[in-house]
Amino acid sequence: MFDKIKFYKHYDMQKQLTLTILTPYLAPDRPLLKDIFPFEHNGRNWHVASNPHSIIMIAQYAENRLPPPDHAFPNLLAIIPAFNCQLQIRIEDLNETYFSIPLVNQEVTYECETCNGDGTFTHDGFDYDCKTCNETGKIKTGRLEKAKDPAKDILINGIPIDSKHVYMMLNVIKQAGVSSVTLRHSSENKPLLFELDDTIMILIAQKHYNDENPRKETVAVKIHGIN
Ligand SMILES: [Zn+2]
Numbered sequence: 001m002f003d004k005i006k007f008y009k010h011y012d013m014q015k016q017l018t019l020t021i022l023t024p025y026l027a028p029d030r031p032l033l034k035d036i037f038p039f040e041h042n043g044r045n046w047h048v049a050s051n052p053h054s055i056i057m058i059a060q061y062a063e064n065r066l067p068p069p070d071h072a073f074p075n076l077l078a079i080i081p082a083f084n085c086q087l088q089i090r091i092e093d094l095n096e097t098y099f100s101i102p103l104v105n106q107e108v109t110y111e112c113e114t115c116n117g118d119g120t121f122t123h124d125g126f127d128y129d130c131k132t133c134n135e136t137g138k139i140k141t142g143r144l145e146k147a148k149d150p151a152k153d154i155l156i157n158g159i160p161i162d163s164k165h166v167y168m169m170l171n172v173i174k175q176a177g178v179s180s181v182t183l184r185h186s187s188e189n190k191p192l193l194f195e196l197d198d199t200i201m202i203l204i205a206q207k208h209y210n211d212e213n214p215r216k217e218t219v220a221v222k223i224h225g226i227n
Contacts, residue, residue: 014063022049037073155218
């Protein structure tokens with residue numbers, strides 16, 4: 001028997017909380033990833049939300065059961081790695097690392113509608129560079145907002161990830177009342193898999209630095225050892 005999400009006993013609230021936690025991970029512009037879908041893994045049923053950079057799975061039980069989508073959804077069997085480690089990550093260390101990244105002014109942009117953010121589009125079988133966004137996929141607004149310094153990534157067990165993934169995970173921890181975070185899979189070139197209590201799993205793509213994505217400064221999350 002495994003833990004349920006802690007906060008709510010009432011059925012509708014369990015469903016609502018499951019939706020609240022999963023929805024930020026959906027990719028509304030991807031037909032296969034725009035809805036929560038079911039997945040069977042390690043002998044349990046899970047609710048899954050996924051986007052091209054991360055996946056979240058919440059254990060399914062009577063109180064939070066959601067209907068499957070009425071369209072095709074991906075099979076994650078080849079994507080979810082088997083556990084290969086058991087490192088406890090302290091929530092306060094995750095928090096401290098995230099908040100140590102300074103805020104900087106950043107211009108607010110939105111995705112180019114002409115090319116759907118790709119910078120290029122296909123018309124009558126030909127590929128074109130998008131002039132609307134100057135091939136960047138983004139439209140600048142001239143407005144500034146405070147955001148975490150995009151020049152800094154977070155290092156977990158030696159592997160760099162985008163700080164926004166840590167922010168999203170901290171939100172899940174808060175919403176679900178999670179008390180423990182365990183790093184369950186960690187190896188070069190593969191996504192990191194975190195287990196939150198016994199109820200939630202989060203898979204985060206690692207950053208790959210190359211000519212287009214130059215190496216960034218990183219701040220490392222303290223890791224206190226194996227238990
Ligand atoms: Zn464009």
